[in-house]
Amino acid sequence: METAIDAKAMITTHDDIAPYMVEQRGRFIGQTSLVVLPKTTQEVSDVVKLCAEYNIGIVPQGGHTGLVSGGIPFPGDNAIVLSTSRLNKIRAIDPANNTMIVEAGCILQTIQEHAAKHDRLFPLSLGAEGSCQIGGNIATNAGGINVIRYGNTRQLILGLEVVTPTGEIWDGLRALQKDNTGYDLKQLYIGSEGTLGIITAAVLQLFPKPKEQQTAILALRDLDTSLPLLNLAQAMLGDALTSFELLPWIGIDFAQKHGQGVIDPIEGQYDWYILMEASVAINHSNLKDHFDNYLETAFEKGWIKDGVLAQNKTQSDCFWLLRENITLCQKAEGGSIKHDISVPVSSVPAFIKMANEAVQKLIPGIRPHPFGHLGDGNIHYNLSQPINMNKQDYLDRWEEVNRVVHDIVHSFNGSISAEHGIGRVKRDENQHYKSPIEIQLMKSIKTTLDPKGIMNPGKLIPVS
């Protein structure tokens, strides 16, 4: 390996390797004897060539913020970790083309800030943005809170540079809006979770920077009114709508009990809330008027019972802090069995009702805590344990609960992983629901592009 990469860029001692093996939410701990940290695409290529020669697996790792154990080698995988952390240059920005070329190890927030300096927006935004790396975002097709307006990571990528499993470098860094010259190879790598090659750099799509934002929290009459409310927002705010998040009372309750500085801006208690944001990239818009009209109409129709429009940035930050704590504060209430599902937007209320009923039948006293990106049909359908149940007893039923919830998702032609990916954690569950032909197509692509099976072995799609 020393021939491929500087000895300083290799981590070989158990203690130094340990942080790369432990995940934020991982139910597994990784195992490897080597972490390499290449600094250039050429070094990545050299490392891969060596591994290919000796049939050594490679697990690419970015900011190590993934939630499905996709970034660690499992015992028996005979794999090294290739960290993209030092591959962290912003190579170029072209504001007139609304593009930026970055290396895989760039932190998402660094990219957002660099774009902002040039009066541009890179709209990908998610909880881990302070530490996740763009390479990982691309490899997992990350979602986040702005998808309703700007799409998933996939929609934000114009070009890629990839090191293939044989160590060849594919330079697909084209900064073009239109390019119909063959199969769109980058689409294969986006969302492939490192199983087809290593993304080393990307051309990102930038947008005009928002000049005005409006943020509100609304108390719903009931879950069903969320859909006409969303429809009305699309009709009255048009493209300005950038977030439409569903919050349940239980989440607000947990956040207030356990979160730091969390304030519920709405008096009283309602079953369901919407946190929504609209933004426009121009000055002197009349967004505020439109938003006021929207809220007025929603009140008149009886779809919302109360609502607060943020008066300034501090207040809107406060709303988002509440939202963030809804993610964070479940831990304090014991075991939480999690799902990251999507269904057609029009089916979200029906899905939630059906799933709530099913899990309550399965485990009486279970506390459903569905929240998230209603505007994208993506609900983090998390389930807190019954109050007096033993935590481990509860968590032992993880797979059983998953199956019940995912069966319902499947009946809506939905997805059992909307934005977190498959990794190792959901691999077998995914096999269960995909059609044989889809599994077969995925396998044939995997074996064609990575015939030795060295790229992130065992993740996403098992190849026998």
Added chain:
Amino acid sequence: METAIDAKAMITTHDDIAPYMVEQRGRFIGQTSLVVLPKTTQEVSDVVKLCAEYNIGIVPQGGHTGLVSGGIPFPGDNAIVLSTSRLNKIRAIDPANNTMIVEAGCILQTIQEHAAKHDRLFPLSLGAEGSCQIGGNIATNAGGINVIRYGNTRQLILGLEVVTPTGEIWDGLRALQKDNTGYDLKQLYIGSEGTLGIITAAVLQLFPKPKEQQTAILALRDLDTSLPLLNLAQAMLGDALTSFELLPWIGIDFAQKHGQGVIDPIEGQYDWYILMEASVAINHSNLKDHFDNYLETAFEKGWIKDGVLAQNKTQSDCFWLLRENITLCQKAEGGSIKHDISVPVSSVPAFIKMANEAVQKLIPGIRPHPFGHLGDGNIHYNLSQPINMNKQDYLDRWEEVNRVVHDIVHSFNGSISAEHGIGRVKRDENQHYKSPIEIQLMKSIKTTLDPKGIMNPGKLIPVS
């Protein structure tokens, strides 16, 4: 074949086959002894299974409006034509989910109209929309005039149903905004020009229907001001900007001379013009004020010399008629050597200047006629023949001119087919510019998914 499909759905006589063999702009005439017109996905599957058994090639054909001879079998291909014309049901629309499920043979305009009836927009729009079929649009990843706001066809597709080269049916008709459960197979079929399988149905993304539009034609000070003008539009109109088209004087001149009912709304003569449109999906917007401010600012900065804002729908239709005739009226001026290129938006003026100089050096008196989607960096770089040259002598230099222009495109890391695809016409030219690793990746995908090579043989990527 009668076992697979009704005899009435087969065309076998030379005269009846002929219309399927002659293309709008084709320099080639197709050859086959059979055109089949299946009415269901199952029938498509049955036909493909038969062809697979007997190693017969299949050329899928939609509305037959393609420009690169991708929809006809060539002599020696031993291929039938599978027309999707009768596979033309709109299967479902879900306005609350902003989606619609359509079969491949639906005419684009029919789809637009059906969406409009439900107060939704399907934004794909292009010259051939009255006859092109959505299956062909998807297979070629069609572009058109709204890409700057809504993206190419690829961005408008949530799910696909595909018949594979072995005749299996892959049901990927998921109507989800987010789905990270493995390789995004639909992306492979989008833009694959029928070489990997036959698209039989799709889930389309709909949008709120625009409620207000503003359309203007502007006379530029010079080509260079097009970029700051675009940048200003993005800053002052934000997401509302939906079209930004470049028109050269020569195009307006041809359109006025040869077009039906064409009016140039601007007095005098300028080298370059912009046709731009902005639209918003909400009522009571102040789009008109913003547009007025934008035009005022552009005048003050000296970037535009004159400009007309359409006062009503009739006038804006008039502007678009002019734009359309710029495409249509080149024919009347003799031979036209065509290119469909893209470069980064920021490089468009530099590209045009460099290419103009090069072709004028090659063929003195040649008349460059670059027009199109400046906002996407996509220019139809067409070249009308010198006035007194023999047409055939001129057209005989097609490939030579292509090479000169494409070399310049390549130097900008651009694309030699921005929106029309590769088909047969650009196949070899594409091989010339792609890197060996990209060609190799494309070939490996082709041979894996279509091992017998029966799907649209000879198109896009030759496999030996």
